[in-house]
Amino acid sequence: MDPQYNPQAIESKWQKRWEAGHLFDAEPEPDSARKKYYVLEMLPYPSGDIHMGHVRNYTLGDALARYKWMQGYNVLHPIGWDAFGLPAENAAIKHQRHPSEFTFSFIDRMRGQLKRLGLSYDWRREIATCVPEYYRWNQWFFLRMYKRGLAYRKKSRVNWCPLCETVLANEQVVNGCCWRHEDTAVVERDLEQWFLKITAYAERLLIDMKELRGGWPERVLAMQENWIGKSKGTLVDFEIEQLGEPVRVFTTRVDTIYGCTAVLLAPGHPLVEKLIATSPHAGSLREKVERIKASSTALPARVGDEANPEKLGAFTGFTARNPYSGESVPVWLANFVLMEYGTGAVMAVPAHDQRDYEFCKQYGLPIPQVIAPLDGGAADLSQGAFSEYGRLMNSGPYTGLTSEDAQARMTGEAEAKGFGKGTTQYRLRDWGISRQRYWGTPIPIIYCSKCGVVPVPESDLPVVLPMNARFTGRGASPLAEVADFVNTICPKCRGAARRETDTMDTFVDSSWYFYRYTDPKISTAPVSQAAVKYWFPVDQYIGGIEHAILHLIYMRFFTKVMQDINLVDFSEPVARLFTQGMVIKDGAKMSKSKGNVVDPTQMCARYGADTVRLYMLFAAPPERDLEWSDAGIEGAARFLNRVYRVVAKHVGALGTVQTRVSEGDSESGIVGREPTPEERRLLLKVHRTLRHVSEDMEERWHYNTDIAMLMDLVNEIGDLDPAIETGKIQASCLKMSIEVLVRMLSIFAPHIADELWESLGHDEPALKTFWPKYNAALAQEDELEIPIQINGKLRGRIRVARDAREDDIVRMAQAEEKAAQYLSGKAVIKTVYVPQKLVSFVVK
RNA sequence: GCGAAAGUGGCGGAAUUGGCAGACGCGCCAGACUUAGGAUCUGGUCCCGCAAGGGGUGGGGGUUCGAGUCCCCCCUUUCGCACCA
Numbered sequence: 001m002d003p004q005y006n007p008q009a010i011e012s013k014w015q016k017r018w019e020a021g022h023l024f025d026a027e028p029e030p031d032s033a034r035k036k037y038y039v040l041e042m043l044p045y046p047s048g049d050i051h052m053g054h055v056r057n058y059t060l061g062d063a064l065a066r067y068k069w070m071q072g073y074n075v076l077h078p079i080g081w082d083a084f085g086l087p088a089e090n091a092a093i094k095h096q097r098h099p100s101e102f103t104f105s106f107i108d109r110m111r112g113q114l115k116r117l118g119l120s121y122d123w124r125r126e127i128a129t130c131v132p133e134y135y136r137w138n139q140w141f142f143l144r145m146y147k148r149g150l151a152y153r154k155k156s157r158v159n160w161c162p163l164c165e166t167v168l169a170n171e172q173v174v175n176g177c178c179w180r181h182e183d184t185a186v187v188e189r190d191l192e193q194w195f196l197k198i199t200a201y202a203e204r205l206l207i208d209m210k211e212l213r214g215g216w217p218e219r220v221l222a223m224q225e226n227w228i229g230k231s232k233g234t235l236v237d238f239e240i241e242q243l244g245e246p247v248r249v250f251t252t253r254v255d256t257i258y259g260c261t262a263v264l265l266a267p268g269h270p271l272v273e274k275l276i277a278t279s280p281h282a283g284s285l286r287e288k289v290e291r292i293k294a295s296s297t298a299l300p301a302r303v304g305d306e307a308n309p310e311k312l313g314a315f316t317g318f319t320a321r322n323p324y325s326g327e328s329v330p331v332w333l334a335n336f337v338l339m340e341y342g343t344g345a346v347m348a349v350p351a352h353d354q355r356d357y358e359f360c361k362q363y364g365l366p367i368p369q370v371i372a373p374l375d376g377g378a379a380d381l382s383q384g385a386f387s388e389y390g391r392l393m394n395s396g397p398y399t400g401l402t403s404e405d406a407q408a409r410m411t412g413e414a415e416a417k418g419f420g421k422g423t424t425q426y427r428l429r430d431w432g433i434s435r436q437r438y439w440g441t442p443i444p445i446i447y448c449s450k451c452g453v454v455p456v457p458e459s460d461l462p463v464v465l466p467m468n469a470r471f472t473g474r475g476a477s478p479l480a481e482v483a484d485f486v487n488t489i490c491p492k493c494r495g496a497a498r499r500e501t502d503t504m505d506t507f508v509d510s511s512w513y514f515y516r517y518t519d520p521k522i523s524t525a526p527v528s529q530a531a532v533k534y535w536f537p538v539d540q541y542i543g544g545i546e547h548a549i550l551h552l553i554y555m556r557f558f559t560k561v562m563q564d565i566n567l568v569d570f571s572e573p574v575a576r577l578f579t580q581g582m583v584i585k586d587g588a589k590m591s592k593s594k595g596n597v598v599d600p601t602q603m604c605a606r607y608g609a610d611t612v613r614l615y616m617l618f619a620a621p622p623e624r625d626l627e628w629s630d631a632g633i634e635g636a637a638r639f640l641n642r643v644y645r646v647v648a649k650h651v652g653a654l655g656t657v658q659t660r661v662s663e664g665d666s667e668s669g670i671v672g673r674e675p676t677p678e679e680r681r682l683l684l685k686v687h688r689t690l691r692h693v694s695e696d697m698e699e700r701w702h703y704n705t706d707i708a709m710l711m712d713l714v715n716e717i718g719d720l721d722p723a724i725e726t727g728k729i730q731a732s733c734l735k736m737s738i739e740v741l742v743r744m745l746s747i748f749a750p751h752i753a754d755e756l757w758e759s760l761g762h763d764e765p766a767l768k769t770f771w772p773k774y775n776a777a778l779a780q781e782d783e784l785e786i787p788i789q790i791n792g793k794l795r796g797r798i799r800v801a802r803d804a805r806e807d808d809i810v811r812m813a814q815a816e817e818k819a820a821q822y823l824s825g826k827a828v829i830k831t832v833y834v835p836q837k838l839v840s841f842v843v844k
Numbered sequence: 845g846c847g848a849a850a851g852u853g854g855c856g857g858a859a860u861u862g863g864c865a866g867a868c869g870c871g872c873c874a875g876a877c878u879u880a881g882g883a884u885c886u887g888g889u890c891c892c893g894c895a896a897g898g899g900g901u902g903g904g905g906g907u908u909c910g911a912g913u914c915c916c917c918c919c920u921u922u923c924g925c926a927c928c929a
Contacts, residue, residue: 217848217849218847218848218849219847219848219849219923219924220848221848222847222848222924222925223847223848223924223925225847226846226847226924226925226926227925229925229928231928231929233929249929250928250929251929252928252929253929264929309927311927334927335927336927336929337927337929338927338928338929340928341928341929342928342929346929347929348929349929353929354845354927355927355929356929358927359927425928425929427928545923545924548924549924549925618856618857618868618869619856619857619869619870620856620857621857624850624857625922626856627855627856629855629856629870631855631870631871632855632856632869632870634870634882635868635869635870636869638869639869641883641884642884645884695860696860699860700860702858702860704856704857704858704868704869705857705858705859705860705867705868707868707869708857708858708867708868708869709867709868710868711868711869712867712868715868785864786864787863787864789863789864789909789910790909791909791910792908792909792910793910794864797864829909830909831909832863832909832910834863834910837863837864838863838864838910840863840909840910841909842909842910
């Protein structure tokens with residue numbers, strides 16, 4: 001009667017033991033030769049914000065064993081904090097209670113989910129011990145930046161999510177919607193906000209990408225480059241003739257300026273108010289402005305609009321003078337001109353810019369050509385703008401120059417005559433960190449009626465959250481209503497003062513928390529310089545693609561700030577980045593609204609966590625998305641079943657046989673005689689598999705191929721019964737093979753592996769024992785099979801000894817039966833021999 | 845429009861530096877054991893062909909003794925950004 005594999009019983013048994021025995025609690029041994037891994041988020045499952053951080057020094061086997069299933073340091077992971085904080089605060093608002101009550105229940109629920117997946121992570125311990133320290137050092141960073149002018153406050157139009165009741169950073173606005181509420185349109189509000197001056201680092205963020213090329217995925221770098229959005233161009237002042245005042249435009253194509261037929265203003269441009277005030281038709285102009293504003297394509301709330309919405313404009317009645325040609329052009333309002341980019345005003349050159357072309361065509365403005373194609377052909381302006389570089393025409397003194405030359409000279413003229421200058425624009429905007437929420441680090445600023453804005457002295461940190469806040473869910477931060485918190489004393493004049501009530505974006509925490517992991521207990525500085533010196537830059541960082549322009553750009557920014565305040569001596573924190581895929585269903589990311597959610601808890605209850613994990617790892621390489629298939633997981637379940645049966649069958653006979661695998665032994669395990677061919681074959685397979693898995697763990701992480709090889713090995717061992725019965729395979733050799741198999745399996749399916757490992761007579765969990773070394777000699781065949789190609793086609797194969805000489809091999813190949821047929825009567829003009837790979841003849 | 849990634853059996857995917865295309869698994873077909881099978885085991889499964897053999901990695905060209913892999917052109921899909929002047 002075969003023993004039955006019962007995943008539920010095995011998994012609950014081992015989870016209890018691991019927890020009791022603190023499986024992963026060992027401190028790392030410093031050893032600079034080993035790789036340092038940092039894993040942000042590895043569970044390829046989108047249903048929860050299951051984020052885990054880890055910095056550890058690994059031996060090879062442990063590295064990837066723990067890669068997915070880690071226990072954190074005694075440090076709060078602030079992103080996880082955020083993931084719990086938001087729903088907790090929403091629940092607090094609903095039930096009029098304190099969010100901490102809900103936080104812990106969320107954490108426990110998440111913990112339950114983690115446990116079912118075989119993860120052990122003590123959030124509660126971490127949060128309880130680490131929050132005040134985190135606040136302290138977030139505030140410390142803020143104050144350092146404030147001193148350097150990198151943190152500033154300004155009234156600003158912000159993106160506001162009506163559902164979160166809070167401000168969002170630009171990066172958190174996705175298609176005009178909140179990043180958390182994908183179908184809630186973001187609206188605009190004017191609020192006093194705190195900003196971090198990330199724009200001061202735009203150029204360095206761009207330049208330092210050189211260091212990242214090769215180590216980071218190209219698409220992440222492309223997304224960041226795009227987000228920073230550098231472009232070189234020229235600022236030019238047009239004079240509004242009726243006001244005698246300049247309006248400044250930004251253009252990357254100053255060479256086309258003789259073709260300018262209008263100046264276009266964004267409806268929110270500061271000059272617009274003045275135009276209204278001066279206009280003889282003020283009433284109708286204001287009406288026009290309002291109409292254009294309402295249709296502005298720059299509104300963040302444009303949800304689900306087509307990619308190219310209708311252009312709308314209105315003539316203001318004013319004209320502007322082109323400083324190059326002296327020509328007068330009309331000043332228009334246009335809904336597609338963005339206030340947020342450049343100067344909020346542009347020159348319209350319809351012949352050479354597609355947007356201007358469409359606009360001018362619609363409103364009947366002229367379309368004069370000033371650039372001719374370089375190839376001497378004619379530009380067809382009836383279909384659209386000619387927007388390439390070319391040679392200038394109808395451009396006064398610049399006629400005949402190439403676009404490049406003209407740009408340089410014309411910018412020079414503007415600078416010489418004082419009506420403009422060359423400039424570089426970035427799309428990147430400063431990082432608004434103010435949040436009107438309870439849940440976050442309080443911004444350490446005090447407002448005094450006498451002294452103004454006063455930073456909290458470092459010695460008074462941390463400013464912590466009051467426990468007695470009320471949660472109304474309306475308007476400003478809940479902190480604003482807590483008198484004990486708000487009312488304070490000015491550190492300068494000791495008079496009555498008020499605290500800032502906004503809290504920080506949690507992305508501030510995540511910008512540097514991975515430094516803290518290297519020494520979570522240091523109390524005199526945010527990070528320990530010695531620990532950072534040892535651990536950084538991180539060799540390998542792993543996380544989802546969704547952080548490409550959020551977390552991954554903020555953390556680069558923070559590192560540069562840390563470099564500037566001499567906290568670190570490098571500018572890029574992460575040498576290599578790996579973005580793993582996620583589980584998708586029906587071709588799309590799972591979401592409740594789409595109803596395509598696969599519940600991991602249910603799957604684990606049905607098949608066991610080992611099976612679920614094994615399937616997720618087997619069905620696709622880690623960087624690729626995995627389409628969930630219910631049929632596919634059956635195969636994983638069958639495999640573990642087979643492993644269990646195959647191993648359990650031999651356990652009785654092997655339990656007392658001694659091997660030294662647990663000490664990293666790599667010998668054949670055979671005593672008293674030479675290996676039989678059957679043993680040789682088994683050992684070959686075992687050590688080949690071990691070599692593949694070992695090497696793959698180090699570099700490629702294609703777990704799917706590792707598991708495929710394990711399946712192969714299990715099939716092989718399963719077929720050994722006749723050889724075992726006839727004594728052709730010694731017990732110690734078989735046991736060693738099974739032990740290596742189980743040890744490799746423990747990386748992917750730890751519960752079943754530990755169960756089998758124990759049944760083989762081991763006390764410690766498999767993950768805690770040595771990783772076996774593969775034996776290069778055993779992983780090599782004595783005989784090689786060499787294919788023979790004739791004129792590039794496969795014509796035969798020969799078996800040769802591993803150490804056979806080239807001329808012998810070639811002679812054998814020529815003699816091979818089939819090859820000989822193809823060679824007879826032909827002249828061999830060329831012979832190619834690739835050592836240990838193939839023989840190739842070219843014949844005529 | 846700009847940028848990135850990717851196109852291999854019925855499906856997920858292997859093929860690490862140019863060297864036997866389709867490992868491993870799913871599905872399917874046939875069989876065995878069974879009162880039974882949604883359990884287990886055995887064999888088969890890229891296409892054409894009885895066979896010998898031929899063809900085959902989105903399409904077309906090129907380099908090479910040899911191309912899924914390198915180069916050029918084209919097509920398709922996915923993702924990111926997008927009236928950014």
